Structure formats: C-alpha cells, structure tokens
Amino acid sequence: MESHAGLAATPRALPYYVAFSQLLGLIAVATTGAWLGLYRGGIAWQGVLQFNVHPLCMVIGLIFLQGDALLVYRVFRNETKRTTKVLHGLLHVFAFIIALVGLVAVFDYHRKKGYADLYSLHSWCGILAFVLYFVQGQV
Numbered sequence: 493m494e495s496h497a498g499l500a501a502t503p504r505a506l507p508y509y510v511a512f513s514q515l516l517g518l519i520a521v522a523t524t525g526a527w528l529g530l531y532r533g534g535i536a537w538q539g540v541l542q543f544n545v546h547p548l549c550m551v552i553g554l555i556f557l558q559g560d561a562l563l564v565y566r567v568f569r570n571e572t573k574r575t576t577k578v579l580h581g582l583l584h585v586f587a588f589i590i591a592l593v594g595l596v597a598v599f600d601y602h603r604k605k606g607y608a609d610l611y612s613l614h615s616w617c618g619i620l621a622f623v624l625y626f627v628q629g630q631v
Contacts, residue, residue, distance in 0.1 A: 510567055517556040524551045543601045549594025550618075554625070557587035584629060591622060 503509070528535055528544045535544040561583035568576045602609050610616060 506566070510563060513559065513563065517559055520551055521548075521556055524548055537597070542597055542604075545597035546594045546601075549590050549597065553587040553590035553594065554621070557583050557590065558625075561587060588626065588629070591625070595622060 524547055528548055532544050533541055535541055535548060537545065561580050564576050564580040564583065568579065599609060601607075610619065
C-alpha cells in the first residue's frame with residue numbers, strides 16, 4: 493500500500509455534508525427571519541424593532557458565516573493556499589462585522605429604553621463568545 497504523506501483522503505460524501513450544512517444554515521437564518529417577521533413585528537434600526545436586529549445578526553454572523561469560514565479549507569482543498577486564506581479571512585471579517593452590528597443594536601436599544609446592560613447569564617456568555625471570537629483572530 494502506498495502512503496501519501498500530507499494528503500488526507502476526501503470523503504466521497506463531503507459534497508453532501510457541505511450541502512446539508514448549508515441547508516441547515518439557511519434554514520436557521522430563514523427561521524429566525526420568519527420568527528422575527530411573523531411573531532416579533534419585523535426588524536428596524538429605530539424604535540422597538542431595533543432589538544430584533546440582534547438575533548438575526550447573531551445567527552447570520554456567528555452561525556452561518558462563521559460556519560462557512562470554517563468549511564473553506566475543507567471545501568476548497570484544491571485551490572491555492574492564498575486563495576483559501578483570503579476567502580477564509582473575508583468570511584470571518586464579514587461574520588465579525590455583522591455580529592458587531594447585532595451587539596451595537598442591542599446595546600443601543602437598551603440605552604434608549606433605559607434598560608441595564610449585561611444583567612443576564614445570556615448576555616455575559618454572549619460577550620465572552622464575541623470577545624473570544626475577536627481574540628482568536630488576533631492570534
């Protein structure tokens with residue numbers, strides 16, 4: 493048996509796994525958007541609907557785009573390393589920016605309404621996740 497050092501075998505089912513992961517990601521984004529539209533009144537940057545920007549941005553940024561960024565090296569394994577690194581980095585930057593918009597939306601909403609910030613375990617875990625995500629990119 494010949495050994496191909498450094499070359500990992502690509503599973504034959506990889507395209508199906510990737511398609512399934514993309515489908516799940518799009519379902520998560522669509523479900524969140526439908527929930528916000530049908531049951532929470534939609535999204536807007538002004539008024540009471542500003543809070544709704546937060547969950548949509550978090551799902552798009554920290555679930556869908558971050559997941560896609562992680563898949564880049566597996567999906568585009570035959571492309572040049574530079575190309576995959578640039579795509580990987582761009583997806584992470586977009587995920588960070590969209591998540592930052594979600595954080596700004598919720599903090600701005602709390603400020604306008606006079607609510608306290610960081611009063612729940614959810615908010616502290618979210619800030620920790622966001623900070624760790626940012627620090628990871630700096631290393």
